Amino acid sequence: MKNIVILISGGGSNMAAIARAAQKEAWQEKRGLRIAAVISNQADAPGLALAKNLGLSTDVLSHKSFDSREAFDAALMACIDQHAPALVVLAGFMRILTPGFVQHYAGRLINIHPSLLPAFTGLNTHQRAIDAGCRVAGATVHQVTAELDHGAILAQAAVPVLPGDTAQTLAARVLTQEHLIFPQAVRSFF
Ligand SMILES: Nc1nc2c(c(=O)[nH]1)N[C@@H](CN(C=O)c1ccc(C(=O)N[C@@H](CCC(=O)O)C(=O)O)cc1)CN2
C-alpha cells in the first residue's frame, strides 16, 4: 500500500476533491493508494471536519506551539512519518517549509498554487493578477522545493479573467479547475 498524507490549513476543498476522486476511482483497490491522514496546522480548519466526514484520519499540529519554523517542521515530519508516506500533498497548506523539511521529502512533496506559475508566486495571487490586467489566470500543481513556488510544474489549468472580476470571483473560478487538476496530478504521480 502506498500512503498519501495531505496537509491543510483551511477549507480543505482540494483535499476533499482528492479524497472523492480516490473513492470514486477506487484508488486503494485498483492502485494500492490510500489517504493515510489529513494534517492541519490550524485547529479550527473547516477541512478537518470535512476530512472526518469523508472517513479520513485527521491530526492537528499548530505551528503556534513551537518557537521556531525548524522546530515546527521537525514535529510535523515526525507526525507525517508515522504514516510512511509515498507522497505528501500540500492542499492549501499555508506555511513556508524549511529546506530540511523539503529535503526530507524531496521528490515526493507537491503543492497546488493559485496562479499560472512562474507568474505570481507567494500570496494574494488573484488580486495581483487582476491588478496587473491579466486576461487569463489559473492554478499550478508543482513539486515543492526550498525556493517558494519554484518547483517543477506537474499540471496547470487556465481560466479567463472577466470584466468586473474581484479576487473572490476569480478565486472561485480558479478553484473549480484546481479540483480537477489536483486529483489527476496525485493519481499521475504514481
Ligand atoms: N519551501 C516551500 N514551502 C512551501 C511551498 C513551496 O513551494 N516551498 N509552497 C507553499 C504554498 N504556498 C503557495 O502555494 C504558500 C503558502 C504560504 C505562504 C506564506 O507566506 N506563509 C506565511 C504565513 C501565511 C499565513 O499563515 O497566512 C509563512 O509561512 O510565514 C506563501 C506561499 C507551502 N509551503
Ligand SMILES: NCC(=O)N[C@@H]1O[C@H](COP(=O)([O-])[O-])[C@@H](O)[C@H]1O
Ligand atoms: N499559496 C497556497 C495557496 O494559496 N493555496 C490555495 O489556497 C486555497 C485552498 O483552498 P482549500 O483549502 O479549499 O483547498 C486554494 O485555492 C489553493 O490554491
